[in-house]
Amino acid sequence: MVNITYDTAGSIVWLNAATDPPVEVVYSPGDIAWVLTSTALVWLMIPGVGFFYSGLLRRKNALSLIYMGMITLATVALQWFFWGFSLAFSDTASPFIGDLQHFGLKGILEKPSIGSHRVPALVFCIYQLMFAAFTPMLAVGAFAERSHLGPLLAFVFAWSTLVYDPIACWTWNKNGWAKKLGGLDFAGGTPVHISSGTAALAISIYLGKRKGYGTDSLAFKPHNATYVILGTIFLCFGWFGFNGGSALAANLRAAQACVVTSIAGSAGGLTWMLWDYRIEKKWSAVGFCSGVIAALAAITPGSGFVGAPAAVLFGVMAGTICNFATLLKYFVGYDDSLDIFASHAVAGTIGNILTAIFAQKSVAGFDGFTEIKGGWLDGHFIQLAWHIADSASGLGYSFAMTSIILWVMHYIPGLRLRVPEETEIIGIDEREMGEFAYDYVALRRELKPTAYSNGTTTKPTMAQRNA
Template identity: 40%
Template sequence: MAPAAITLAAEAPKLSSANTGFMLICSALVLLMTPGLAFFYGGMVRVKSTLNMLMMSFVSIGIVTILWVLYGFSLAFGSSNGFIGYDSHWLGMSNVGLTELWPGYTIPVFVFMVFQMMFAVITPALISGAIADRVKFSAWALFVALWLTVVYVPVAHWVWGADGWAYKLGVIDFAGGTAVHINAGAGALGVILVIGKRVGFKKDPMRPHSLPLVMLGAGLLWFGWFGFNAGSWLGNDDGVGALMFVNTQVATAAAMLAWLAYEKIRHGAFTTLGAASGAVAGLVAITPSGGAVSPLGAIAVGAIAGVACAAAVGLKFKFGYDDSLDVVGVHMVGGIIGSLLIGFFATGKGQSAATGVFYGDHSFTQLWKQFAGVGAVLGYSLVASAVLAFLLDKTLGMRVTEDEEVSGIDQAEHAETAYDFSGTGGGVIGSVSAPALAGTSKKVDA
């Protein structure tokens, strides 16, 4: 993600209608990812939790949008210190001119703000997959608001703010490996360690109820991710965004194939769930690294992430933490891998001159910077998220009752069900000629 740049007054950029239009399209693509995530997660849960899973993503759109305009953008991207930003000019966004440019770039502040808004929307929504089936909707909504404020906003400032400590250190995160994926994955781990396991974890079958829905969601995520990644260079003037676009496709394909190969060797089958999960793992891993590596490097990043994430999702059964939809195994692990591999595969010919170990950095300089960024975000998000979950659990109560969980959280929290079959199979809805069915000319109900 390109933060504000410092330019001389004589070199002040002018508004570019091409870059502005491109970034508006990218913003819409990133927004589409959250409904895509809702379908992806919604298909992975049991039928009795489908609507709740959809709603946990959709409510994030509403809550984060309002808070981002009120204060989130100001705290994340204003200039103050290395840990948190502030700019009173951006509180409420009511004093921003229509053609006021984001410093150093050719797009309006409004465009940069709304693009960043979509990142802020999807990040807490990612956490919802780890706590499926068992959390009160009201508690989740409050958690989203608090987590955005306490966790996402500071981390986004560290990584992407012009005076953020991680950015000034030289940590590379093109589009959110640390700020989005490690942040959400570590946050998910912190929450599930507090609220505990689902009823029947490791005993009852908890298979996805709709794999076509999962594949639809994965497809929407893949499509929207081009805006997520390529748009993060904030323009099309030097080819870096094009490199990121190519690497996004390449790494995702490599990760999907690697995951499928792993599960065929390990479990004896190529599954649709594996294909969808592998694609997401590749998207996650290339998010921080795609502007720094070559397409060949992207193949390596994707393949490594595909195998590593496929292996990581089984750790929940070994260690006993109930990560319902593998947010930790895919997003946290994938984000860590993608961020650290920059230290090996960065060519110095993409977004910056920084190189990795395989391209001459034998002092491991960039690798250590990546470790610093990864470790700080992981540790802060894990602890802060666990504290928020603990406080909410001790006050409002985070979980539904055991009876509500067993009978179905959709009915308990939303008074609805995802699929209504009450209108099928009864009454005369048509007639067919009977000879093919019963050897007579009598009409029968279909």
């Protein structure tokens, strides 16, 4: 029996009959509506990543990246149902990983969530599913242009279980070691951006370079800047739900998170674009969009803790450091086709460190109930050490575990990820999907000679056509 009623104001009241005397917990329909709206906003970010990545690639692989977004969401939705939510957010979790208390979403309905007593567990569950699906989508972009699509389903399921769920548990679960230590990560600096960016680095090293990479830079130019801009629009729009929704209530703290998100993204886009302009003296739309994404990743952990002036610094630092971090692949010698490590792992680390410095008790208290000791601005200097430890743990754990998953799959028949050279030359869309992002005929004419009605590749004469 579900112990819920509605008071005269329309608020939902849950009665915990297990206590003596029974305790009433009041849920606000407005808070529930805001979190569910934020869920839809974050959902939109997943195809947004697909369009952003697709535009950065060559035309013959454009559809596969958009496809990856939807198939990742579907795979993680089932993983989250089976045990993902329980491993990350069970009440009886260890400092590192949860148990199967909520296997198959058992016991997930009207009781208060572990994230906030102001929303039911069911609402919190579906909201967190969007984070769980968005994170591996960031990482699988590293498979672009040189990976089989079928084994990706197994990789996403395994990676979500072995990498994302433990990091989410130690960061956000009340029993997690980073949470208990005092780490401040509002919306996913370590669980989302550091974990996915570092996984992309491991994937890039495992797969090796694409054919021709490093010899013909023009051949690897983004094929559709419009897709890049469209993906950025989806991501910016959804990020208000990503950061603002993490307040789990429609309150002043959620509004502040939205404000600093907008400021940081704007500063980051302009900064990256200006750094690119100094080299080519051109105003790059792709550069601007790259800076926006890097800055949004950086502000994510601090969005519920920092003020508007600090948000400008988050954007400028991310737009600068992440721009130069894209050069790492040339010095180290790996092929990160979409610069995911630079744009997410580096940005997430920047965000964690700046959050430790600029977090304020007053900002966190905008919701009326959150109390923190703050960062360096509030004289709490140990916060920086905690955040460095958390960032290093996320970097090391994600890289090691992702590498293990990749090499285990490498030796399992049917799960090897790297495609043959011929498939890479023709394109993933042609060989793995048999479908294309653009006109079928035009692409086939690029790949092989046209067969005319006379059965040859020679255009028929007027007499032959009239015969």
